[in-house]
Amino acid sequence: MIYLDNAATTIKKPDAVYDAVLDAMKHCGNSGRGASDASLDASRKIYEARMCLAEFFGGDDAARLVFTANATEALNIAIHGLFEPGEHVITTQLEHNSVLRPLYMQRERGVGVDIVPCSDAGIKRGIISPSDIEALIRPDTKAIVCTHASNLTGNVVDIKSIGQIARKYNLLFIVDASQTAGVLPINIREMNIDVLCFTGHKGLMGPQGTGGLYVGERADIKPFKSGGTGVLSFLENQPMELPTRLEAGTLNGPGIAGLLTGVMELEKIGLDNIYAKEHELMQAFMGKIKTIPGIRIYGDFDVLSDNGLHCAIVSVNIADMDSAEVSDILMNEYGIATRSGIHCAPLMHKFFGTQKQGMVRFSFSYYNTVDEINEAAEALMQIAALR
Amino acid sequence: MIYLDNAATTIKKPDAVYDAVLDAMKHCGNSGRGASDASLDASRKIYEARMCLAEFFGGDDAARLVFTANATEALNIAIHGLFEPGEHVITTQLEHNSVLRPLYMQRERGVGVDIVPCSDAGIKRGIISPSDIEALIRPDTKAIVCTHASNLTGNVVDIKSIGQIARKYNLLFIVDASQTAGVLPINIREMNIDVLCFTGHKGLMGPQGTGGLYVGERADIKPFKSGGTGVLSFLENQPMELPTRLEAGTLNGPGIAGLLTGVMELEKIGLDNIYAKEHELMQAFMGKIKTIPGIRIYGDFDVLSDNGLHCAIVSVNIADMDSAEVSDILMNEYGIATRSGIHCAPLMHKFFGTQKQGMVRFSFSYYNTVDEINEAAEALMQIAALR
Numbered sequence: 001m002i003y004l005d006n007a008a009t010t011i012k013k014p015d016a017v018y019d020a021v022l023d024a025m026k027h028c029g030n031s032g033r034g035a036s037d038a039s040l041d042a043s044r045k046i047y048e049a050r051m052c053l054a055e056f057f058g059g060d061d062a063a064r065l066v067f068t069a070n071a072t073e074a075l076n077i078a079i080h081g082l083f084e085p086g087e088h089v090i091t092t093q094l095e096h097n098s099v100l101r102p103l104y105m106q107r108e109r110g111v112g113v114d115i116v117p118c119s120d121a122g123i124k125r126g127i128i129s130p131s132d133i134e135a136l137i138r139p140d141t142k143a144i145v146c147t148h149a150s151n152l153t154g155n156v157v158d159i160k161s162i163g164q165i166a167r168k169y170n171l172l173f174i175v176d177a178s179q180t181a182g183v184l185p186i187n188i189r190e191m192n193i194d195v196l197c198f199t200g201h202k203g204l205m206g207p208q209g210t211g212g213l214y215v216g217e218r219a220d221i222k223p224f225k226s227g228g229t230g231v232l233s234f235l236e237n238q239p240m241e242l243p244t245r246l247e248a249g250t251l252n253g254p255g256i257a258g259l260l261t262g263v264m265e266l267e268k269i270g271l272d273n274i275y276a277k278e279h280e281l282m283q284a285f286m287g288k289i290k291t292i293p294g295i296r297i298y299g300d301f302d303v304l305s306d307n308g309l310h311c312a313i314v315s316v317n318i319a320d321m322d323s324a325e326v327s328d329i330l331m332n333e334y335g336i337a338t339r340s341g342i343h344c345a346p347l348m349h350k351f352f353g354t355q356k357q358g359m360v361r362f363s364f365s366y367y368n369t370v371d372e373i374n375e376a377a378e379a380l381m382q383i384a385a386l387r
Numbered sequence: 388m389i390y391l392d393n394a395a396t397t398i399k400k401p402d403a404v405y406d407a408v409l410d411a412m413k414h415c416g417n418s419g420r421g422a423s424d425a426s427l428d429a430s431r432k433i434y435e436a437r438m439c440l441a442e443f444f445g446g447d448d449a450a451r452l453v454f455t456a457n458a459t460e461a462l463n464i465a466i467h468g469l470f471e472p473g474e475h476v477i478t479t480q481l482e483h484n485s486v487l488r489p490l491y492m493q494r495e496r497g498v499g500v501d502i503v504p505c506s507d508a509g510i511k512r513g514i515i516s517p518s519d520i521e522a523l524i525r526p527d528t529k530a531i532v533c534t535h536a537s538n539l540t541g542n543v544v545d546i547k548s549i550g551q552i553a554r555k556y557n558l559l560f561i562v563d564a565s566q567t568a569g570v571l572p573i574n575i576r577e578m579n580i581d582v583l584c585f586t587g588h589k590g591l592m593g594p595q596g597t598g599g600l601y602v603g604e605r606a607d608i609k610p611f612k613s614g615g616t617g618v619l620s621f622l623e624n625q626p627m628e629l630p631t632r633l634e635a636g637t638l639n640g641p642g643i644a645g646l647l648t649g650v651m652e653l654e655k656i657g658l659d660n661i662y663a664k665e666h667e668l669m670q671a672f673m674g675k676i677k678t679i680p681g682i683r684i685y686g687d688f689d690v691l692s693d694n695g696l697h698c699a700i701v702s703v704n705i706a707d708m709d710s711a712e713v714s715d716i717l718m719n720e721y722g723i724a725t726r727s728g729i730h731c732a733p734l735m736h737k738f739f740g741t742q743k744q745g746m747v748r749f750s751f752s753y754y755n756t757v758d759e760i761n762e763a764a765e766a767l768m769q770i771a772a773l774r
Contacts, residue, residue: 003416005425009417011425013412018413021412025405025408025594028398029390029395030396033395034724034726035711036388036714037388071637073635076613076635096615097613097620101625105624208638208639208640208641209597225463227486228484230731234729236488237491248460249459252456252594253595253596327421327423331424337421339420342620344614
């Protein structure tokens with residue numbers, strides 16, 4: 001199988017990640033529960049992971065790095081823990097349902113939600129303009145919630161400019177880095193990010209079941225879950241100290257050990273090299289498919305000519321063929337895994353008018369090869385020719 | 388190291404569990420996301436796990452088996468998703484903070500919460516009497532939330548009788564099976580359980596980062612998290628179908644694959660054999676330590692003479708020695724891992740008057756040996772003699 005659905009999850013991880021998960025399963029106890037060697041080994045490993053990830057994102061306090069089961073949980077914690085009825089939040093048309101649905105829930109509670117549309121209605125490339133966000137800021141605006149990159153088009157959002165706007169108006173800035181962590185550089189200080197939500201099992205090369213958020217000093221997030229914390233057990237409320245405040249119950253120790261190792265491996269390779277490799281694969285693919293008769297390629301690839309950033313995602317359709325049909329042929333006839341349908345990004349499909357057709361998404365990882373990409377492009381050509 | 392903290396997490400799992408985790412990490416995609424072989428492999432594995440666990444607990448609908456990151460999340464989902472201000476809930480003094488703290492949060496919202504005290508104030512063995520629960524039922528009572536066994540004493544609660552009471556008054560019955568799933572038989576139909584919350588990483592022999600709940604037909608739980616579901620992406624709300632309704636974001640695929648394998652291995656061994664082995668270890672330990680000068684053993688071991696059930700947990704103190712000191716000596720001088728302190732069960736320590744001293748908890752697993760138990764008992768004797 002040629003696996004080109006890395007925006008959903010990276011299957012191929014560095015070998016050291018598998019070893020780390022297994023080692024933690026076999027030797028680590030329950031972190032923060034008691035002072036046995038097994039428990040302390042788990043606690044130390046998790047603390048090491050907190051330090052590593054906090055530093056990776058430019059944070060200086062390991063205690064503010066909170067682990068969750070996935071990015072969705074991190075986004076729920078942030079969105080449900082920061083807003084009160086009567087407050088106003090701005091988000092974008094690019095967002096995944098993991099941002100939109102929690103915000104819709106808050107809207108039912110009386111939180112105002114504005115969704116910034118893509119600014120390029122004519123050309124339809126799916127770009128968000130920071131100035132469009134600024135134009136929606138009101139006196140009651142509390143926060144901007146924004147993805148770092150579209151999981152559908154791979155378009156990268158100008159997070160730094162939006163962060164500057166957020167700080168200028170004293171707003172909280174919550175960023176969904178699901179598609180970018182481990183590929184694009186992220187620095188919460190330089191980008192004025194108050195809450196950074198990430199997943200562990202995509203670019204960071206960790207296992208599924210991991211993710212988290214870095215909680216900046218300006219963000220005062222109410223506990224979402226409560227329960228056992230291993231400390232301060234006589235308190236009736238969840239302890240207010242981070243990370244305990246936002247972490248109840250047993251953490252995914254082996255998963256976090258794997259995530260730590262994934263990030264350490266990334267640092268050895270270097271994010272620049274990862275981005276360059278993924279970029280090369282995407283460019284090779286684009287070069288081959290753009291002339292296929294009837295193909296439509298979504299997203300803004302013009303940025304590439306200006307050395308702008310773009311995630312290694314290419315979503316396409318072939319004339320009016322159903323995206324599921326194309327994905328199925330790719331899988332069944334060519335052994336190529338892609339993702340069809342809506343990709344949990346309903347507003348983007350409305351923007352592109354592809355609610356029914358969906359799109360066929362190709363997403364590449366550092367571990368894909370040029371040969372694989374060539375095979376995929378060739379397969380797409382043959383499918384288009386069959387029509 | 389002799390690991391006797393299995394009530395916190397079982398480190399030793401069947402070898403097949405490690406293999407299953409690794410295999411899923413290397414070959415499975417993101418379940419429910421697309422129709423590639425990798426994604427379908429993940430979906431099939433997770434569906435198999437749903438079926439296996441639903442059946443294991445006596446449920447007949449795999450869709451009602453919802454996966455979570457741990458038992459705490461399952462309990463938060465149930466407790467925060469079922470009650471409205473003005474309703475009344477009954478729980479017990481035995482509960483872990485994963486039950487108590489969510490209920491305290493609901494109390495702040497206006498939900499009435501009554502905590503049934505242990506019925507044996509004189510002898511102090513920490514028993515809950517079903518009739519004491521029945522006596523607290525009021526016209527506005529909505530549910531009984533109860534652990535299947537104390538994580539501190541190992542005392543088993545008469546869940547079947549409480550379930551009958553719950554059904555008699557048409558109440559919901561929510562059970563925390565964290566200490567019993569995989570050791571004691573649980574049947575949601577025979578026990579009239581409406582929501583069964585479980586963890587994967589203790590008796591069920593799965594990895595950390597797994598757990599879940601079986602949602603009976605009488606329980607209508609509101610979504611707790613919302614986000615990407617891979618289906619029905621145009622809905623603004625979390626889809627109402629189970630399990631999607633209570634599962635947002637990427638599941639812990641490798642963890643769930645390991646949990647499935649753990650349960651399959653348990654079924655091969657047979658719960659009867661597991662309970663008998665753990666029981667034998669506990670009895671051997673009790674036989675050796677009960678005559679140690681100055682020892683206090685907590686919980687109800689009289690049930691054993693009537694062939695009553697008891698989890699393989701023995702919590703003790705040696706005269707007035709601080710429990711952390713005893714645990715530390717056990718670890719550092721003898722290489723024996725136990726758990727001191729409060730064990731996230733504050734009301735039980737209040738009951739026993741051990742808020743400051745804590746207790747030293749020994750908890751056994753099927754994979755412990757009689758030799759290990761003898762060493763632990765011998766160590767405790769020597770520590771007591773040192774005083």
